[in-house]
Amino acid sequence: MELGIYSFGDVQRDPATRKLGSTAEATRNLLEAIKLADEVGLDYFGIGEHHTYEMPASAAPVILAAAASVTKTIRLGSAVSVISTDDPVRIFQQFATVSALSNGRAEITAGRGSSTESFPLFGYSLNDYDELYAEKLDLLLAVNAAERVTWSGKFRPALDDALVVPRPDSGSLPIWLGTGGNPQSSVRAALLGLPISYAIIGGQAARFAPLAELYRRAAQQVQLPGASVKVSVASPGFVGDDAKAAKDMWYGHWYEIMATVGKIRGFVPPSRAHFEHEANGGGALFVGGPEEIAERIVALHRSLGHMRQFFQMDVGQVPQKDFLHAIELLGTRVKPLVDAELAANPSKPEVGND
Amino acid sequence: MTSTISTVGILGAGRVGMALARQALKAGYDVKIATAKPPTEIALMVDLLAPGATSVSADTAARDSDVVILALPLGKYRTLHPENFAGQIVIDAMNYWAPTDGTIAEFEDEASSSEVVQRFLPDARVVRSLSHIGYHELEEQALPPGDPERQALALAGNDAEARRLVAGFIDRLGYDPFDAGELAAARNFDGGTPIFGGRMRLDEMRRLLGEAPLVGEAAE
Ligand SMILES: NC(=O)c1ccc[n+]([C@@H]2O[C@H](COP(=O)([O-])OP(=O)(O)OC[C@H]3O[C@@H](n4cnc5c(N)ncnc54)[C@H](OP(=O)(O)O)[C@@H]3O)[C@@H](O)[C@H]2O)c1
Numbered sequence: 001m002e003l004g005i006y007s008f009g010d011v012q013r014d015p016a017t018r019k020l021g022s023t024a025e026a027t028r029n030l031l032e033a034i035k036l037a038d039e040v041g042l043d044y045f046g047i048g049e050h051h052t053y054e055m056p057a058s059a060a061p062v063i064l065a066a067a068a069s070v071t072k073t074i075r076l077g078s079a080v081s082v083i084s085t086d087d088p089v090r091i092f093q094q095f096a097t098v099s100a101l102s103n104g105r106a107e108i109t110a111g112r113g114s115s116t117e118s119f120p121l122f123g124y125s126l127n128d129y130d131e132l133y134a135e136k137l138d139l140l141l142a143v144n145a146a147e148r149v150t151w152s153g154k155f156r157p158a159l160d161d162a163l164v165v166p167r168p169d170s171g172s173l174p175i176w177l178g179t180g181g182n183p184q185s186s187v188r189a190a191l192l193g194l195p196i197s198y199a200i201i202g203g204q205a206a207r208f209a210p211l212a213e214l215y216r217r218a219a220q221q222v223q224l225p226g227a228s229v230k231v232s233v234a235s236p237g238f239v240g241d242d243a244k245a246a247k248d249m250w251y252g253h254w255y256e257i258m259a260t261v262g263k264i265r266g267f268v269p270p271s272r273a274h275f276e277h278e279a280n281g282g283g284a285l286f287v288g289g290p291e292e293i294a295e296r297i298v299a300l301h302r303s304l305g306h307m308r309q310f311f312q313m314d315v316g317q318v319p320q321k322d323f324l325h326a327i328e329l330l331g332t333r334v335k336p337l338v339d340a341e342l343a344a345n346p347s348k349p350e351v352g353n354d
Numbered sequence: 355m356t357s358t359i360s361t362v363g364i365l366g367a368g369r370v371g372m373a374l375a376r377q378a379l380k381a382g383y384d385v386k387i388a389t390a391k392p393p394t395e396i397a398l399m400v401d402l403l404a405p406g407a408t409s410v411s412a413d414t415a416a417r418d419s420d421v422v423i424l425a426l427p428l429g430k431y432r433t434l435h436p437e438n439f440a441g442q443i444v445i446d447a448m449n450y451w452a453p454t455d456g457t458i459a460e461f462e463d464e465a466s467s468s469e470v471v472q473r474f475l476p477d478a479r480v481v482r483s484l485s486h487i488g489y490h491e492l493e494e495q496a497l498p499p500g501d502p503e504r505q506a507l508a509l510a511g512n513d514a515e516a517r518r519l520v521a522g523f524i525d526r527l528g529y530d531p532f533d534a535g536e537l538a539a540a541r542n543f544d545g546g547t548p549i550f551g552g553r554m555r556l557d558e559m560r561r562l563l564g565e566a567p568l569v570g571e572a573a574e
Contacts, residue, residue, distance in 0.1 A: 116453050126456030127429075182368050183399050203490035214402045221398070265451060266545025268552035 001301060001342055003335050004044030004310035005037050005327060006079040006234055009057030013317035020317070023056035029320050030057065031066055036324055038071035040331025044310050046079025046109065046234070051117040054260070054317070061094035068102035076102055079197070079234055079310070080111030080178040084132040085118040087156070088140035089149075089164055092173070099168040106168070109197050110137055111178030128155070137177075141192065144172045176232065186211045190218035195230035198306075205235065205284045209303040230307050233300070237286030237311030238318070239293050239329040249322070250287045251275050256316030286311055290329050294337035302347050359443075359523050360384060363419025365412055365434070366426035367396050370447060373489040374423055375404035377496065381526040384408075388415035389426075390433060413438055421523060423484065424448050424471070429455045431471055439478035443516045445509075445523075446471050447484040449545060466540035472512070481511035481520045482540035483531075486550045495553070496528025506556040508543040508563065510534040530556040534563055 009030045012021035034045045045067070047060035057063065064076040076098060081091055091108065099106035112133050119126050135153045142151050143164045152158035176197040179185035189196040196215050198208050212231050219229045236254065240246025251272065259269040279285040282300075286293050297309055311330065314323045361384040364371045375385050385407040389396055393409040400409045416422050416438035424431070428448040446468045450461040461467050468482035484492070487507060497504040507529040511517045521531035534542060542563055543549035549562065 126452075126454065129454065129456070183372055183403055184368070187399060202488070204494055207490060207493075210403050214399055217402060218398060262551065264453065266547075267550050268548055271553075274553070 001297075001306075001338055002043035002075075002232075002308035002310075003297070003330060003338065004042050004046065004074075004308065005033065005330070006046035006048055006310050006312050007033065007057065007314050008048045008050040008055035008312070009063075010055055010314045010317055011053065012320060015319075020053065023053065026056055027063065029323075030063055031070070032320070033314075033323060033327060034063075034067040034074070034076070035070050037327050037331065038067075038074040040328050041335060042074060042327070042331045044075045044077065044308055046077045046310060048079045048312075049082045049113065049118070050115065051121055052115070061091075061098050064095075064098045064106065065101055068098055068105065071102070071105075073105075075105045075107055077107035077174075077176075078109050080109045080113060082113035082118050083110045083136040083140055084112055084129065085122045085124045086136070088136050089143055089159075089162075092140060092143045092164060093166070095173055096166050096168050099173060100166050104169050107174040107176065108140075109176040109178040110140060114180065131155075137192075140175065141194075144175055176230075178234075181208065181211060183211060183214060186215040187218045190215050190224060190229075191222060193222075193224050193228055195228060195232070197232045197234060200233055200235045200284045202278060202284050204278075204282045205233075205300050206282050206303045208233070212304050212306070231304060232308035232310070233304065233306045234310055234312065235284050235286055236313075236315060237293065238313045239288070239290055239326045239334060240322075241289065241325075241329070243289035243292050246289060246326075247276075247279055247287050250318070251279075253316035253318045254285070254287075260316075290333035291337065293330075294334045294341065297334070297338050298341050301342065305347055359420040359519055361386065361419045361421075362523075363410075363415035363422045364388070364407075365415055365422065365424055367399060368425065368427075369489045370484075370492075371423075371425040372399075372403045373492050374425060374447075374484065375400070375407045377493055377527050379404065379406045381528070383526075386410045386415045386419055388412040390430075416442065421445060421520065427455065428461070428467055429458060431474060434475065436475050436477070439475045442478050443513075443519060444471075444475060444478045444480045445484060445520055446480055446482050449485050451545065465538055466510075466544055468510075468537055468540050472537055479511065479513035479516035480537060481509050481513075481516050482537060483507060483509035483520060483524065485540075486543045486547075486552075488551065491553075492527075498528070499525065499530075502555075504528075504530055504555065505553055506530040506532045506559040508532045508534045508540075508549060508559065510537050510540040510543075512537045532556060532559045532563065539563075 009026050011026040037045050047057050051058045060078045095106045095108050143149050147167050149159050149162050177189040177194045178197045180199045238250040262269045279287045313326050362378045364387045367387050367389045375387050378385050387407050388410050397409045421443045423445045425447050428450050450467040464470050472480040507524050509520050524531040
């Protein structure tokens with residue numbers, strides 16, 4: 001099973017003055033994190049497009065291109081690309097460029113994005129939220145399928161036998177559909193022939209098992225080839241040497257981000273009891289010591305059969321040194337435990353066919 | 355007119371609609387679920403995610419149920435056919451959230467979006483509820499009556515009989531109902547209040563919302 005990291009490029013905070021660090025520093029920190037993730041044997045690093053001061057990773061493929069030249073085996077992707085407010089031709093070209101520079105390690109995860117800063121920034125209307133997403137996804141898949149594209153839609157001028165280059169060595173890029181659990185999205189991914197990536201960011205993680213089953217059944221109905229049927233999971237998480245210390249420390253950062261989002265969306269930030277409920281057992285927050293996290297990943301694998309899980313560790317200004325240490329523990333401690341357990345006791349074949 | 359609820363119609367087969375369908379099935383109700391699409395298109399989804407529920411058309415779900423739950427994106431409320439809802443008890447679980455719905459002037463100006471929905475469905479008996487709890491929490495935090503940790507869910511509506519029936523429904527779903535009074539009181543548990551996304555028991559909610567409806571004062 002593949003393990004990895006994803007990040008929105010969070011800025012630092014000075015513990016003494018409480019002042020936020022610079023967005024340029026955050027960008028360099030992200031590159032440092034990707035390099036380490038590769039060195040410690042992790043399989044995947046995703047950058048989630050965001051446009052806020054706290055989370056400034058707005059230009060993921062540029063960072064990934066830099067990462068391509070300082071890494072060897074790690075796969076480099078978006079988690080997610082907000083395709084509704086970008087030009088799919090440009091997204092493809094940028095990730096195809098990363099693919100060329102990394103010898104085929106680039107991937108795209110297409111999503112709506114749960115924060116919507118990019119709409120006003122790029123001049124799109126939220127009233128077109130659904131329509132934009134459907135049309136842009138259609139175009140992205142069209143340019144991925146062939147280097148000459150003839151296409152027309154509502155939100156941009158038509159393309160008539162347009163050449164879209166560079167092309168990845170394998171001809172096309174892996175494109176995932178990212179979703180937060182809307183059941184129709186699971187069916188949509190299958191109908192489009194795409195692998196699916198679930199963002200499981202709260203509650204009990206195994207509640208996504210029936211959705212993965214829905215995805216696989218729908219894929220079966222349209223006779224999607226087995227190799228295209230893949231499930232991955234993105235979830236918040238953090239690994240520390242000591243489980244309790246890791247939870248104590250990470251809770252403060254997670255609370256920070258939940259309180260910020262809560263203020264915007266009008267909900268009450270979660271209590272410590274709520275956190276404990278979700279940061280233990282089957283909860284969606286994978287925060288703790290290496291053995292515990294390995295066990296919890298395997299437990300989820302038994303019900304979801306996902307082929308990859310990756311963690312958002314640097315939420316709410318986690319200090320870079322702690323972020324780096326957690327990456328190291330995930331690669332050097334958690335991954336061998338997960339590999340060993342799944343080799344000794346594979347999950348039942350009916351749970352996924354990845 | 356309905357005197358007890360045995361069939362629940364749900365409009366919207368998204369995260370909320372599916373979670374409600376499962377929870378209502380667990381409580382022993384007959385469940386019909388619909389989207390704007392033909393029922394055949396959601397059948398596989400419903401069979402896997404809410405086994406036991408029936409996929410129907412939006413018209414059937416609205417007309418042939420004892421209570422109808424609105425679990426579609428609020429921006430789409432105008433696609434509902436008002437004539438289907440005449441006399442029906444309607445639970446409005448839809449929230450207005452400008453950052454994803456886009457700014458919609460009529461909701462910006464109104465105390466609670468449910469009052470706009472009630473005006474659009476003039477002959478429906480609209481009760482606002484199930485809107486201040488997250489969709490997965492609804493399933494994960496349900497508890498039997500009398501459990502000291504049992505949480506409360508608020509409801510508000512202009513028809514007292516409809517409120518009474520919805521209160522009974524909420525109780526069977528696993529929550530203590532709190533009757534907040536007239537529909538306008540829904541503003542007291544909408545986004546931005548300590549009730550929205552806050553978990554609390556009935557006594558705590560009563561302390562916040564008062565024995566009697568608080569319309570006006572609490573919103574200051
Ligand atoms: N997420 C939460 O935790 C939460 C909690 C409380 C309340 N709410 C509210 O509940 C509502 C639904 O949220 P959600 O998260 O479940 O959204 P969602 O996952 O996007 O699901 C929306 C559902 O509504 C259906 N729909 C759209 N137009 C329709 C129409 N005209 N008639 C019937 N069905 C229609 C959609 O299917 P088609 O597009 O295929 O028709 C889809 O099945 C929103 O108003 C939200 O504010 C959400």
